[in-house]
Amino acid sequence: MTQDTVFEIKHLTFSYKKGQPDVVKGIDFHIKKGEIFGLLGPSGAGKSTTQKILTKLLTGYEGEVLYYGKPLDSYSNAYFEEVGVGFELPVHFQKLTALENMRFFQNLYQTQAPIEPLLERVGLLEDKDKLVGSFSKGMKMRLNFVRALLNQPKVLFLDEVTNGLDPTNARILKDMILEFKQAGGTVLLTTHLMHDVEALCDRVAFIKDGQIVETDTPRALKLKYGQRRVTVEHYVNGGTAQAHFDLDNIGKNPKFLELLNTQTIETIHTGETSLEDIFIHITGRDVRG
Amino acid sequence: MFVAKTLWFFTQEMRRMYKYKILQISLFLALLWCALLFFIGAEGAAQFLPLFLFIDASVMSMMMMGAILFYERQENTLKPLLVTPIGVTQLILVRIVVGILIALQSVIILGLFARFVLGVELMLMWWVFVVSVIAFAHGVLGFVISLLVKDFNGLLVNIIVYMFVFGFPSIFFALGMFSPVWENILLFSPTHGAFVLIEHGISRGTSTWVIVFALTYLIGLSGFFLVRFIIPRYALIGVKE
Ligand SMILES: Nc1ncnc2c1ncn2[C@@H]1O[C@H](COP(=O)(O)OP(=O)(O)OP(=O)(O)O)[C@@H](O)[C@H]1O
Numbered sequence A: 001m002t003q004d005t006v007f008e009i010k011h012l013t014f015s016y017k018k019g020q021p022d023v024v025k026g027i028d029f030h031i032k033k034g035e036i037f038g039l040l041g042p043s044g045a046g047k048s049t050t051q052k053i054l055t056k057l058l059t060g061y062e063g064e065v066l067y068y069g070k071p072l073d074s075y076s077n078a079y080f081e082e083v084g085v086g087f088e089l090p091v092h093f094q095k096l097t098a099l100e101n102m103r104f105f106q107n108l109y110q111t112q113a114p115i116e117p118l119l120e121r122v123g124l125l126e127d128k129d130k131l132v133g134s135f136s137k138g139m140k141m142r143l144n145f146v147r148a149l150l151n152q153p154k155v156l157f158l159d160e161v162t163n164g165l166d167p168t169n170a171r172i173l174k175d176m177i178l179e180f181k182q183a184g185g186t187v188l189l190t191t192h193l194m195h196d197v198e199a200l201c202d203r204v205a206f207i208k209d210g211q212i213v214e215t216d217t218p219r220a221l222k223l224k225y226g227q228r229r230v231t232v233e234h235y236v237n238g239g240t241a242q243a244h245f246d247l248d249n250i251g252k253n254p255k256f257l258e259l260l261n262t263q264t265i266e267t268i269h270t271g272e273t274s275l276e277d278i279f280i281h282i283t284g285r286d287v288r289g
Numbered sequence B: 001m002f003v004a005k006t007l008w009f010f011t012q013e014m015r016r017m018y019k020y021k022i023l024q025i026s027l028f029l030a031l032l033w034c035a036l037l038f039f040i041g042a043e044g045a046a047q048f049l050p051l052f053l054f055i056d057a058s059v060m061s062m063m064m065m066g067a068i069l070f071y072e073r074q075e076n077t078l079k080p081l082l083v084t085p086i087g088v089t090q091l092i093l094v095r096i097v098v099g100i101l102i103a104l105q106s107v108i109i110l111g112l113f114a115r116f117v118l119g120v121e122l123m124l125m126w127w128v129f130v131v132s133v134i135a136f137a138h139g140v141l142g143f144v145i146s147l148l149v150k151d152f153n154g155l156l157v158n159i160i161v162y163m164f165v166f167g168f169p170s171i172f173f174a175l176g177m178f179s180p181v182w183e184n185i186l187l188f189s190p191t192h193g194a195f196v197l198i199e200h201g202i203s204r205g206t207s208t209w210v211i212v213f214a215l216t217y218l219i220g221l222s223g224f225f226l227v228r229f230i231i232p233r234y235a236l237i238g239v240k241e
């Protein structure tokens, strides 16, 4: 283990109640400094539970959780000066305004990021004096994200942060997460949205029923599970026909070349397996299910 | 730094009590008690005032604490607080102090009104002191119950049961239905101790050992619940919800 390892998790096991079955069953992974690490898996797999253990919200686990080489529980509350947590559900005082909420939490920290530029970035500056109770779900989620950044954290924990956001706002948040990483920050991202993963994650771990079944870079996973194929759609007698070709040596494939030379081509797609396909393949369940 | 953060948290919690109208409701109740006293008149006021103060410091303290905690559950605001450098113990203690201050608002208003408008002879500073203790004890009790039940209704039911079990014997005793020997046993009821302490503010007749016992008992009992139940369980219960 090097200086570059922020978290080292060894044989982590957790159960919500004594005598009840474990919901996290002996998982191992590590998070390197400056990377965005994705924890993926179907609903109920144990993603949020794992994240709550790393944010010290849940204790009484078995196994080891090391933060910069030392057990997490050896750190005092000063640990929270360094981490920012974006929760999966809205967590605000509904009868305070957005700005009041942010000030409330921010002043509990020593390092303080300017609030208004953050609000402006996520498009909430105009609404800063409105009661959070009057916010839409998406507005609350954006405010959740701002809250996570209030103390200029070094490590960000994000649990389904783009949940309920329109594509534009989801993009803004993703950009901000990438900027956070570029500035040297480390991120643990929990999600089952594969688009977010493709856009953000350096490495991912697939978790299923409390166990990690695969850990790698998205690219390596695609190479491992991918079918490298090209699908060509072409015009035939007033309709569309499809043909499939192997990507390997495609330039020397006579059938492919003939098709290109003789037919009216409508579309060409490389049929790389998407992370979504891999997700379904690995976890044996539908992402949307 | 530590003190500054805790102070900030305290002022924000007070401010929140205003925004959530909990301060106003408490103020309104205090004024209502004043109005009642006014209609009762100076003579009867000396009798009813301790009862009103007692209800305010016990039942209302439990309900205020419940309100704070159930809002917190509803709004899911415990988790973000737990990932700030503020500690759970600070969090709990600040809430209990806030509860005490809300109770003091009432006793001061009622006390001043009774003293200067109705001319009732009373020991206001004594009341400020004992109401602090009683509000502390009942704030703790309200806290414990709130952690054990699932909603505000559950809390109300438990407060009613508590008042029946512990409050009625004291009332019967006050009505002379028990022989005085029973007083020693009744002192093990937190409500009775509370009532005796408040009554002393007007009657001044309570023996020192009864006062010392009642105070020690209330502080000891609630201190026990605070340290053994609330502090170790609050975060756990809140997060697992
Ligand atoms: N407070 C709790 N008490 C008991 N069991 C719980 C509690 N919270 C979660 N669980 C159980 O633990 C398991 C993992 O839950 P967790 O919230 O970690 O899943 P997740 O991977 O985050 O799912 P999602 O994608 O739906 O957010 C589930 O089986 C869930 O039922």
Ligand SMILES: [Mg+2]
Binding pocket: A047, A048, A049, A088, A159
């Ligand atoms: Mg989750």
